[in-house]
Amino acid sequence: MAAFARRKAQRLARPDPSRKRALDARAAELARILNARERFCTASSCDGRVTVTDTDGTGVQKKNCTWLLVTHxxxxxxxxxxxxxxxxxxxVFKFEPFVLHVLCRELQDAQLLAVRSTHCLEVPLSHKGRLMVSEEYIEFLVHVANQKMEENIRRIDRFQKGLELALEAAVPADTLFPEGPEKSHSVYVHRRKRQTAQEQTDPSRELEPQDDTESSLGLFAEIMI
Known part of the structure; x- marks a missing residue:
């Protein structure tokens, strides 16, 4: 536990390595909420963006492309x-939704956070500098991407409210040690059983906690909504 605290302090003291050198506005409050807890440390985030990148045809990779457009x-x-x-x-034209990477002190902390959903868009527009689609199609893509951006903003707000409720339900997380780690674990288990029952009665839920242990190995949760 002391090792996690040291790792967290070191990470949060580092300069921001992103191109922007600062947190995106809509992700900042979520990062503050999580970093205020001893059990969590945010590693990187993006509150959603539209991009146009240009590559040499060998693949779309961040380190091997030119960023022609970036907007949040x-x-x-x-x-x-x-x-x-x-x-x-x-x-390539892309819409990428909100993403948040979080380091967690214990496995059950990662299980509390692990959420994924599909909300992306990626479309090739040109080849060797030649435009391969019509302007009408580009206008349609922009319309779709803007709709996804609006939904993305709503999902961030919904996720933040859900996160605050989940953390309140696990309030003993930072004060359970007098009762022992077994008690701490039972709080999470109880809550996850309740979540499972809720999901079974509400199939329309878009955000589904992942029970796959493999996705949480390394005490690492990735949140994409």
Whole structure:
């Protein structure tokens, strides 16, 4: 436990390694909520974005591409068309939803957080600098991406409210040691059983806690909503 505290202090003291060098606005409060707890440490985050990247055709990789457009807000067709004027390789239009990586002190902490859903969009637009789709199709893609961005913002708000409730339900997490670690574990087990029952009676839930132990190995939870 002391080792986790040292690791957390070291990580939070590092300069922000992102291109922006700062937390995205909509992810900042979630990071504050989690980092205020001894059991959690945020590692990286993105509150959702639209991008146009240009690669040499060997694959879309962050370290092997040119960023032609990056925005964390709804965009317009003109923004994409202007970005494509600079493309010389294979340009790809992407919408990427909110993502948050969290280091957890114990396995049950990661199980409390592990959430995933599909809310992405990725479409190739040009090949070797030549536009392969119509402007009408690009306008349609922008419309779809903007709808996803709006839904993404709603999901962040819903997730934050759910997280605060989950942490309140696990309030003893930072004060359970007088009762022993077994008691701490039982709090999580009890809550996860209740969640499972709720999910079975409500199949429309979009955010599903993952029971797959393999996804939580290394005490690491990845949240994508």
């Amino acid at each position: 807000e709804p965009c317009a067709k003109g923004d994409v068309m202007t970005a494509l004027e600079k493309a010389t390789g294979d340009a």
